[in-house]
Amino acid sequence: MTATETVKMDRRLSLGRLGAVAVVLALLLAIFSLVVVESGQVGVVIRTGSDATPRVLMEPGIYTRFPFAERVWLVDTRLQTTEQGSPLSYTTLDQQTVQLSGWAAWRVSDAVRFNASTASGKNPVDERVLAALGKTLTSIVQVKTVSSLQSSLSADEQARWLEALNGELALLGITAEQVGIRQVALSEAANEAIYNRMAASRQQAEQRLVQGLSADEQQLVALQTKQRDQVLGDAYQQSQRQRQAAESKLVAAYAKQYGQAAAFQAQLKAPVPATAAVVAPVSSAAPPVGADPARSE
Secondary structure, eight states: OOHHHHHHHHHHHHHHHHHHHHHHHHHHHHHHHEEEEOTTEEEEEEETTOOSOOEEEOSSEEEEOOTTTEEEEEEEOSOEEEEOSSOEEEEOTTSOEEEEEEEEEEEESOHHHHHHHTTTTTSOSHHHHHHHHHHHHHHHHTTSOHHHHTSOOOHHHHHHHHHHHHHHHGGGTEEEEEEEEEEEEEOHHHHHHHHHHHHHHHHHHHHHHHHHHHHHHHHHHHHHHHHHHHHHHHHHHHHHHHHHHHHHHHHHHHHHHHSOHHHHHHHHHSOOOHHHHHSOOOOTTSOOTTOOGGGOO
């Protein structure tokens, strides 16, 4: 291969490389020049170093821009919700403190103002929406009592709340479409007072139960004592009847043997002197009182 042919080949390779580079650059330029706006989005085109009003891409589609000279911020215009995670304290018309947490459903209505208020998405908007929500809810709660807050807000109250909230959110380029109260609770002091009353009521119930058990125990003891006295009385009467029956049998046997029933019965019933018990016992050979010595055995 001659030198001339070598130079021609190197020239063709250089041209081919330049062409490939040009194609790649053209593709990159085309990619950076195109912007895709999807459904539910709005594009805000800002030109670098210019004070001109930003251009707004309202409809979904593919748009072109000047690469590195224009920036496009895509703003979500779909309905979004923001709610208070922890309840806030409010004072009602009857000077009661309640814990409420509200929510709001909103969407971006002015993309240019929203982009400026959030510094192109650098500053979160949720905190500002929550602040406006709590501020406007205060005026609604101040004219309602605790009992009326237990039910949902009327249509007129919701309309007034929504109007006041939109007045606060207009500076952000946001429009609220729905508002509501998610949670209603009493303050910690009120909850503590209710708990103390419940504890006192439970303690009184326990005391009444103990007193009732004590009274039942006393009644049971009295019943047992009465039953014991009755049993002892019945046993005593039965023993007296048995004793009388035994005495009657003894008198009858003695009368049959010796014929002195009345004297023997009187001797049985007569108390025995203490000195008589010490005297030596009567000989068993002596006949009974009034008996015939001739008949003793």
